[in-house]
Amino acid sequence: MIEVLIPILAGTLAAATPLIYAGLGELVAERSGVINLGVEGMMLIGAVAGFAAAVETGGGAGVGFLAGAAAGTLAALCFAVITLSLAANQSAAGLALTIFGIGLSAFIGQHYVSHSLPGLKPVALPLLSSIPLIGPVFFKQDMGVYLSFVFFGIVWWVLAKTKLGLMLRAVGESPESAHALGFPVFAIRYGAVLFGGAMAGIAGAYLSTVYTPLWVQNMSAGRGWIAVALVVFATWKPGRLLLGAWLFGGVTILQFHAQALGVRLPSQLLSALPYIATIVVLVLISRDRKLLQLNLPASLGKSFVPGR
Amino acid sequence: MNPEPPIPLHGEPRLQLLHISKRYPSVLANDDVSLVVRPGEIHAVLGENGAGKSTLMKVIYGAVKADMGEIMWNGRQVDIPDPAAARALGIGMVFQHFSLFETLTVVENIALSLGGEFDLASLAIKVSEVSKRYGLPLDPLRHVYSLSVGERQRVEIVRCLLQNPQLLILDEPTSVLTPQAVRKLFETLRQLASEGVSILYISHKLDEIRELCERATVMRGGRVTGEANPRQESSASLARMMIGRELPHCEAPVFEGERKPLLEIRALSREPDDAFGTRLSDIALTVHSGEVVGIAGISGNGQAELLAALSGETPVAREMVQLCGEAVGHRDAGARRDRGLSFVPEERLGRGAVPAMSLADNALLTAHRQDLVRHGLRRFAAARDFAQRCIERFDVRCGGAAAQARSLSGGNLQKFIVGREIMQTPKVMIVAQPTWGVDVGASAFLRQTLIDLSRSGVGVLVISEELEELFEICDRIAVLAGGRLSPAVPREQTNAEAIGLAMSGLFAQPTPESTHAA
Ligand SMILES: Nc1ncnc2c1ncn2[C@@H]1O[C@H](COP(=O)(O)OP(=O)(O)OP(=O)(O)O)[C@@H](O)[C@H]1O
Ligand SMILES: [Mg+2]
Numbered sequence: 017m018i019e020v021l022i023p024i025l026a027g028t029l030a031a032a033t034p035l036i037y038a039g040l041g042e043l044v045a046e047r048s049g050v051i052n053l054g055v056e057g058m059m060l061i062g063a064v065a066g067f068a069a070a071v072e073t074g075g076g077a078g079v080g081f082l083a084g085a086a087a088g089t090l091a092a093l094c095f096a097v098i099t100l101s102l103a104a105n106q107s108a109a110g111l112a113l114t115i116f117g118i119g120l121s122a123f124i125g126q127h128y129v130s131h132s133l134p135g136l137k138p139v140a141l142p143l144l145s146s147i148p149l150i151g152p153v154f155f156k157q158d159m160g161v162y163l164s165f166v167f168f169g170i171v172w173w174v175l176a177k178t179k180l181g182l183m184l185r186a187v188g189e190s191p192e193s194a195h196a197l198g199f200p201v202f203a204i205r206y207g208a209v210l211f212g213g214a215m216a217g218i219a220g221a222y223l224s225t226v227y228t229p230l231w232v233q234n235m236s237a238g239r240g241w242i243a244v245a246l247v248v249f250a251t252w253k254p255g256r257l258l259l260g261a262w263l264f265g266g267v268t269i270l271q272f273h274a275q276a277l278g279v280r281l282p283s284q285l286l287s288a289l290p291y292i293a294t295i296v297v298l299v300l301i302s303r304d305r306k307l308l309q310l311n312l313p314a315s316l317g318k319s320f321v322p323g324r
Numbered sequence: 325m326n327p328e329p330p331i332p333l334h335g336e337p338r339l340q341l342l343h344i345s346k347r348y349p350s351v352l353a354n355d356d357v358s359l360v361v362r363p364g365e366i367h368a369v370l371g372e373n374g375a376g377k378s379t380l381m382k383v384i385y386g387a388v389k390a391d392m393g394e395i396m397w398n399g400r401q402v403d404i405p406d407p408a409a410a411r412a413l414g415i416g417m418v419f420q421h422f423s424l425f426e427t428l429t430v431v432e433n434i435a436l437s438l439g440g441e442f443d444l445a446s447l448a449i450k451v452s453e454v455s456k457r458y459g460l461p462l463d464p465l466r467h468v469y470s471l472s473v474g475e476r477q478r479v480e481i482v483r484c485l486l487q488n489p490q491l492l493i494l495d496e497p498t499s500v501l502t503p504q505a506v507r508k509l510f511e512t513l514r515q516l517a518s519e520g521v522s523i524l525y526i527s528h529k530l531d532e533i534r535e536l537c538e539r540a541t542v543m544r545g546g547r548v549t550g551e552a553n554p555r556q557e558s559s560a561s562l563a564r565m566m567i568g569r570e571l572p573h574c575e576a577p578v579f580e581g582e583r584k585p586l587l588e589i590r591a592l593s594r595e596p597d598d599a600f601g602t603r604l605s606d607i608a609l610t611v612h613s614g615e616v617v618g619i620a621g622i623s624g625n626g627q628a629e630l631l632a633a634l635s636g637e638t639p640v641a642r643e644m645v646q647l648c649g650e651a652v653g654h655r656d657a658g659a660r661r662d663r664g665l666s667f668v669p670e671e672r673l674g675r676g677a678v679p680a681m682s683l684a685d686n687a688l689l690t691a692h693r694q695d696l697v698r699h700g701l702r703r704f705a706a707a708r709d710f711a712q713r714c715i716e717r718f719d720v721r722c723g724g725a726a727a728q729a730r731s732l733s734g735g736n737l738q739k740f741i742v743g744r745e746i747m748q749t750p751k752v753m754i755v756a757q758p759t760w761g762v763d764v765g766a767s768a769f770l771r772q773t774l775i776d777l778s779r780s781g782v783g784v785l786v787i788s789e790e791l792e793e794l795f796e797i798c799d800r801i802a803v804l805a806g807g808r809l810s811p812a813v814p815r816e817q818t819n820a821e822a823i824g825l826a827m828s829g830l831f832a833q834p835t836p837e838s839t840h841a842a
């Protein structure tokens with residue numbers, strides 16, 4: 017039994033990793049009061065940039081991650097200039113960014129359609145990986161997965177324990193009051209949005225250089241949207257985001273196994289299952305309106321123009 | 325009228341404003357204002373609504389940029405482009421409208437405004453010590469959303485005090501504090517002044533100013549119109565300086581007509597649907613024609629929820645609210661208004677009026693019943709005319725019927741909203757905080773208006789935090805505390821002490837703990 021379980025659970029973690037990166041980035045941006053619906057686009061831009069950089073330099077996934085992060089940041093910068101400096105509508109700008117990202121990645125990616133990359137080998141962490149069950153599931157993973165744990169820890173710690181995290185939440189609740197206290201509202205929002213872009217870019221690069229290390233057009237397949245939904249249903253809390261991502265990853269893997277075992281369900285339905293299951297479960301847990309209200313960044317989606 | 329030359333100074337002034345002017349599109353909010361504040365001085369700024377007091381303070385604090393003029397700080401000319409710069413100089417400000425973060429705790433809010441090391445645990449200890457010493461006790465670990473308005477004001481003040489400012493600006497800090505808290509605050513302010521801190525103090529409560537301040541600058545229409553020593557003036561003479569005429573008195577004649585119940589509240593109970601809300605339990609009250617009934621209590625004790633249930637924003641069970649003998653509990657706000665209910669909410673901006681819309685459009689929002697809409701089409705001229713009549717009859721100082729609601733000062737917007745509702749000849753009128761932030765002259769006028777309205781046969785229900793006001797205009801008074809309403813007692817049979825006791829006695833009840841889910 018355990019022998020069957022371990023590969024499923026280990027695969028779950030890998031499948032959840034892009035969502036963790038993208039979700040953490042979006043969570044930080046939304047905590048500052050900016051909703052960026054361009055996650056899907058930024059992921060694709062990061063994916064193609066990471067893939068191209070890895071192929072061209074032969075530098076492997078590490079170079080891919082850096083290139084993906086840079087490209088995602090750049091895409092987020094465009095979004096930030098439009099929505100923060102020019103105070104344009106955030107939803108419209110985010111949708112535009114997604115459409116742009118889909119097109120741009122397909123355009124650049126057409127040169128790479130037949131290429132593939134070696135991916136990343138799992139690294140067993142000494143001692144930790146020999147713990148029964150937990151060891152092989154959590155500590156025999158590739159470096160991309162470990163890095164997502166590190167980012168999760170950092171984001172959780174900054175939000176919960178530091179003044180920076182407090183400032184971020186304050187700006188998200190009321191940029192007017194934060195400005196009156198003398199906080200650099202724009203700098204904080206810019207920082208949060210760019211971090212979100214970098215994380216979405218890494219999420220894409222993980223997909224294209226590690227998870228399925230070959231180029232397929234539109235390869236994020238809606239994971240960017242799932243990340244956006246996860247953030248809301250996780251009531252802007254990193255811990256719940258992690259659970260949601262694992263749930264998605266788990267159903268994804270189970271559904272593969274089901275298809276391999278020849279379960280008699282249309283394959284389209286099986287492919288849709290992770291999305292449906294994640295949303296249904298998250299809607300159920302986040303039914304508590306009070307919890308939503310307490311954590312919702314009150315200025316979410318609203319532009320801030322000082323001195324009015 | 326030219327500003328008088330500043331009083332000759334001993335020692336270097338802390339703050340000197342020279343010829344400050346600030347123009348908004350429709351008005352000159354500050355017109356050549358000069359002002360001197362010395363170290364250790366408690367300096368009052370007085371003036372009618374819209375006189376430009378808040379604007380001037382925001383200029384000092386860097387929240388608004390002046391068009392002209394200079395600011396001297398400790399003898400040096402300075403530029404204050406934003407609040408961060410003001411705070412770096414040692415200027416602290418308590419705003420007229422709150423600037424706290426609701427989803428954070430008290431100590432987190434305070435930590436945000438302090439520099440230096442970030443250590444919440446030791447700051448929490450310091451906050452409870454300092455707040456106790458200043459007589460403004462606070463629980464540092466509570467979330468701000470669960471605090472009453474008065475408690476929030478305490479947080480604002482303590483937060484400001486902990487920054488050790490050299491100049492402290494307080495814009496109407498006492499409008500929501502209990503009398504005991506005000507007394508303690510004054511002790512603290514005197515103590516600070518004796519240590520050399522300068523204080524700029526804005527209030528519409530003239531007794532407070534006479535008690536606390538040693539110098540006062542009076543503003544009218546954006547200009548400085550005089551200086552005074554408040555200790556040597558009476559409240560009446562200060563009021564005269566502010567509004568340029570005698571302060572009128574309220575007259576409450578006996579109602580001659582037939583006394584019949586117009587608004588009946590029967591066993592009204594309701595769970596809040598808001599994480600920050602209070603539970604209403606078993607509320608009963610009747611308002612008759614020809615009387616003003618008051619509900620006293622510190623806001624946050626169910627006021628918002630009760631108002632929403634009465635106005636129809638949150639419908640309740642059918643029988644719980646009766647309007648002119650008809651059960652309307654299940655009906656929405658529009659249907660209740662159709663049946664003769666008028667309602668002035670507590671929040672003027674956002675509930676009572678749409679900030680970005682003109683006064684004429686805002687008039688249309690509730691007064692469309694006055695034939696301002698025909699066959700589904702708006703009658704623009706009629707709406708403008710309605711707004712114009714309201715502006716004239718209620719002396720609203722503004723840039724005309726086309727002015728945006730958000731450009732009016734708090735007091736003037738209040739007059740417009742009350743006026744709009746009265747002009748619709750209601751049968752029952754519900755008003756929350758009728759004179760919150762309104763200057764003395766306009767308050768007297770609004771109060772008289774409400775009394776006159778009731779004597780024309782209307783039932784008037786007033787919800788207010790100001791006891792003095794309730795005793796001035798109400799025939800009967802009840803107290804709302806912790807979501808429960810005490811029986812309404814005729815004004816002659818009670819006094820401020822008894823009401824205050826009921827307010828604070830019930831106030832000790834725990835707040836709903838379900839809100840601590842975070
Ligand atoms: N953002 C703004 N845009 C346009 N006009 C404004 C704005 N803010 C204030 N004003 C106008 O400037 C004038 C001064 O307003 P201010 O708020 O300083 O008055 P105040 O003395 O503080 O009054 P109150 O006692 O009601 O608080 C008012 O006529 C007001 O209508
Ligand atoms: Mg003001």
